[in-house]
Structure formats: C-alpha cells, structure tokens
Amino acid sequence: MNNRELSKEIIRLTGGQENITQAWHCITRLRFNVREENKVQLEQIRALDGVLGAQFQSDQFQVVIGNKVAAVYEELEDQLKQDGSVKVEAEPQRSRGINAVLDTISGIFTPILPAIVGTGMLKGILALLVTLGAIQETSGEYQILASIANAAFYFLPFLLAVSSARKFKVNEYIALTLAGTLLYPTILNAYLENHLEPIRFLSLPVSIVNYTQSVIPIILGVWLLSYVHRWVDRFIPGPVKVIFTSMIVLVITVPILLIAIGPLGNYIGIYLEIGTSWLFAHSGPLTGIVLGGLMPLIVMTGMHYAFFPGTLQNLSKLGYDVLLLPINLVANMSQAGAVMAVFLKTKDKSMKSIALSSGISAFLGITEPALYGVTLKLKKPFYASIIGGAAGGGFITAVGLKCFGFAVPGLLSLPLYIGPNGGMTNFWYALIGVSISFVVSFTVTLLLKWDEPNTLQAAAASSSGQENAAGSEAPTSTASAKQSDQEVSPPVTVHSIEEKKGEVFSPLTGELVLLKELPDPTFSEEMTGKGIAIYPQEGRVTAPFDGTVTMVAKSKHAIMLTSFNGIDILIHVGLNSVSLKGKFFDTKVVTGQRVSKGELLLEFDIEAIQAAGIDLVTPVIVTNTPDYLDVVPVQVKGVIPMNELLLLTVR
Known part of the structure; x- marks a missing residue:
C-alpha cells in the first residue's frame, strides 16, 4: 500500500470525508477533528500496513504514522481538498498523590547532587589521608580542604533554596535571600551563645534554631514563598513590580518562616532521625534484608528519592547515614556481581560486551545499564541480584554500618566508611558487606539457568515486519518503514x-x-x-x-x-x-x-x-x-x- 492508498483507507475508515472537519499533522501523527467518533473504525485503522497506532485524545483523533507522516498527509490533503488547521488541546494531566511528592523531592535534590557528592568524596579522601598519616589535621592544607568538604553541607539551605525555587517556579534570588535570613548572624549567634529568651517579632516569639545544614525548613519556606509571590504579584502594578513585589513578599514570608515554618521543619528533621533510630533498634537485620533486596525496584520506581530528606538530615545532625547510602552500596555491588557472572557465562557476544561495560559502571555506582541492559532482560540474574542485595543488606544493618558522607554508592565511596577519628572497624564492615552482596549474587547467577538471547532471531524479527x-x-x-510511494524495499538478509x-x-x-x-x-x-x-x-x-x-x-x-x-x-x-x-x-x-x-x-x-x-x-x-x-x-x-x-x- 503506497501513500495514496494508505491515505484513502484512513479517510474511508475515519467515516469518510463528510465526517472529517479538520485535518493536519505534526511530527509523527495525522490529526483529525471528526463529527461523529462512533463512525471511526479504530481497530481497522490500527491494522493498516503503515500505521503504527491510532487513538482518541482530547478532541482529536490521531493516527500515528512515524517518519512518513508528511508524505502521507500530502496525499491525504489533496483528497480532502482543504488546508491543514489546528485546534489547541487541553493541558495534560499533572502528577498527583505519591507521584507528585516523589517528583517534587527528585526535582529539588537531584540538581544539588554534584555539589554534595563532590564535597562528600573529598571528605572521604581526607579521612583516608589522615588514617594513612599522609596529612595532619592541624596543617593548613587539611584546613582548606576540610572547608571545601564541609561547605556544601554547612550552607545546604542556599543550595536547596535555588533548586526549590526552580521546582516551585519562583525567583531564585528571592529564595536565596530567604535562606540568608535563616543563616543570618542574628539568628546563628543567638543559637551559638545559647540565648534562652527568644527574639520577638510583633510580640510573637522567634525560636532560636541552628539552620546550618538544615533541609526541611528552607524547602517549606520556598514552597510558601511561591504562593505568597503569586498572590502579591497580582496586586502590584507593572511599572513598580520590581521595587515593591520582592519587598512585600519577603516581609510576609520571612517572619512566618522564622516563627512557624522553620521550627516545624526542624522538628520534622528531628523526628526523621528518631524514626530511623527506632527502625534499626526494633527491626535490625530485617530492614536491611528487605531494603537490600528491593532497592533495585525502589530505584526503578524513583521511590529512593523519598529517603533523601532523611539521609541529608542524618548526615547534617548525626554526621552519618545508616539507611540509604549503605543499603544502596551493597545493592549496587549485587548488580555488579550478577552482570559479571553473565559476562563469564554467556556465549552471546553482544550480551557479553554489554555485561562487561555495565558491570564496570555498577562497580562505580551506576546500575541502570546493568538493570535495563542485562539483569531485567534475562530475568534470572535479576532475581540473583535481589538475593545478593538482601544478604548484604542483612549483614550491614546487623553490624550498624555507617556512611560518613554523601557520594555515589560505589567502590570509590568506600573511604567515606572510615570513622571520623580514623577508626577502621566500620570500613571493614563495609568491605565485608560489599563482598557478601557481590559473591552471593555472582554465585547464584552462575548456578541459575536462563534463556540465552538469540541475537540472530532478534535481528530477523526486527526485519520481518511483525507488528x-x-x-x-x-x-x-x-520494509514498510523504508517503502517508497510505489515499491517496497527488498527484505533484509542477515549475513552476520x-x-x-x-x-x-x-x-x-x-x-x-x-x-x-x-x-x-x-x-x-x-x-x-x-x-x-x-x-x-x-x-x-x-x-x-x-x-x-x-x-x-x-x-x-x-x-x-x-x-x-x-x-x-x-x-x-x-x-x-x-x-x-x-x-x-x-x-x-x-x-x-x-x-x-x-x-x-x-x-x-x-x-x-x-x-x-x-x-x-x-x-x-x-x-x-x-x-x-x-x-x-x-x-x-x-x-x-x-x-x-x-x-x-x-x-
């Protein structure tokens, strides 16, 4: 069926020219407005050679053609004898419920990861150098490098102010000013000097809280700022917006932040710490077994972002994390073990190459290539990685493994498990946990049987036209995708x-x-x-x-x-x-x-x-x-x- 024949069939099955009021196209689809939807024979259109799919969306009927859409539309337009036109569609649905929460957390924390991961790695390297005696804590070199390593966490509210402003779509510089009030010397000095009497604003007490390294208060503050800014902006005339809008917004938002939202966020952080401690005190290895095994699924669904506030809160207040970072470390090594076993066992050259490259990435803490390219595709190695992650997770929670900095959970992050005082016990626990996860996953993958990927059949299927x-x-x-208006290209012959x-x-x-x-x-x-x-x-x-x-x-x-x-x-x-x-x-x-x-x-x-x-x-x-x-x-x-x-x- 050439383009003219295809366009004729689409018109006929859409109910004929009399049922079409408008027709146009975008990059991949023919778009129609129709008088009566029940006249459109949807399944028959989907079955046409050259049609990839068809659906109703909003007020349109859409036929997915792909790369050839412009050529098909040209024939269709000649037959309809009308110009293409466009109707604006309804706004797509936004995320709701837990998806909206995860989307917000991801949007806020992901942009700041380069800063906190980079400084976190430096913190681990410094700990390693001190332990090896290569640098002294009293030296000027250590003090400068330590200031770099601690800067991102000390001024964390500033980093979060920018990313939160981008997520909540409010001016970043006003958000930074908001963070500046939390860390202003008036508040910080009052806390350091242990003032018992609160500062008062319009007779309301301003709680004295140390907001350095804090997480929740600034996020809640910028969220409030976004609403206040939109509300104030509506009432300020255009010519004076730049003068008065930001001033009024800050005068409203900052007192609410310091009197109510900041202390509330501080208490939320405290209870996150208490909750983590309670979880490990009462469930012990069970938590590690469950989370270690399920972490690949948690990462795939984006649920791991839900742990970010608690992780950063623990690092800033306690100085270490016992949940997300250690569990992710053993889960990543479990993926590495599975794909390296696939590399040794598979006879398929393509899969062997993918397994090797994705295994190296997994050792460095990047597991998506291993997940999507190897273990999920073969299934049995994925099950083995779950078992290995559960084994390693159970061990590290039983011994209370701590991570003293934020970094991508891979082998390069191991120095972050050296104790702040140079103690090596926690580091050896990390090595044992990593080894357990890798060895268990590697061994189980070797023992299991899976269907080898048949490369020849896969390639032949992709050229056979099954749809x-x-x-x-x-x-x-x-053949359909490559056809011209009059003829079809010959079938592809697979030589190698x-x-x-x-x-x-x-x-x-x-x-x-x-x-x-x-x-x-x-x-x-x-x-x-x-x-x-x-x-x-x-x-x-x-x-x-x-x-x-x-x-x-x-x-x-x-x-x-x-x-x-x-x-x-x-x-x-x-x-x-x-x-x-x-x-x-x-x-x-x-x-x-x-x-x-x-x-x-x-x-x-x-x-x-x-x-x-x-x-x-x-x-x-x-x-x-x-x-x-x-x-x-x-x-x-x-x-x-x-x-x-x-x-x-x-x-």
Missing part, C-alpha cells in the same frame, strides 16, 4: 550479527521522565520507538551526536536527525506543541545540514510556552528502534545535563 495491532510493543515493519553500540547524548538539560509516564499514548506505548523524555530546564536543544538534520517541522517544535552510524532520532519539544504553529520556537538549522555533537539546533521560550498551556516534557526517541536489539537509557531518573550520555543503542 501487533496497537503498534506498541512489536517491532515495526522494516556483531555487537554494535551507538551513543546518543542528551540534547537538553532537564529532568528525566520515563516514556510510560507521559499522558500521550503515542510516546508512552512506544509507538514511535524507544527512548526517554526530558523536562527542560533551559530553552536550548543541541545535537545529540555527529550527523545530519533529516527534518525540521514547519511548526519548529520538532527536529529529526540521523547519526553517521545510522541512528534516527526525534526530538519533540513539548506535547501537542504543534498547536503553537511555530510561535516561541527559533530553529537554528535546516534540513540536510550536517551538525556536530553539542551544536545548537533550536531555542524556545519556556515561560511563554508554559503560559500557553503546553506541557514541555520532551521525548527523545530512536525512531528506527526495530533496527536494534535494544535501546537502553543510561539513567532513568534525576536531572541530566546537556551533552551527557543519554541512550545506548545495541545491535
């Missing part, structure tokens, strides 16, 4: 299958979102291919690799590129952003242009697009996914910087 009716999980027909990895780097800076979490089934059901989405923090899109621009949407919201080794990428800025007709977008490249990794492709106005009711979450899709054995996100949660490794394609 399910919904077009979501089964591979897209390679060799492992080949292609790298896709992040085209944006922003927060990672799994495709399955998107409200648009076209992306969430992977109709257009596998990948991941990014919620942008700045309005710039850059090239994810060296390659060629193959298509720039007329509405400027989407760009397709092909790398020099054959990876086809779609970068689709926002959901339903085609409705803006190019407004607020500024493309910097044209179709056919060669680009280098990191070269600017597109700029867009984040605030204006959000004000128009468009969800800016941006899918980054490998549209020729069926050409590969798998497309694996390197990480699936948190904030990723531009030009960081984002996806791996494996064939």
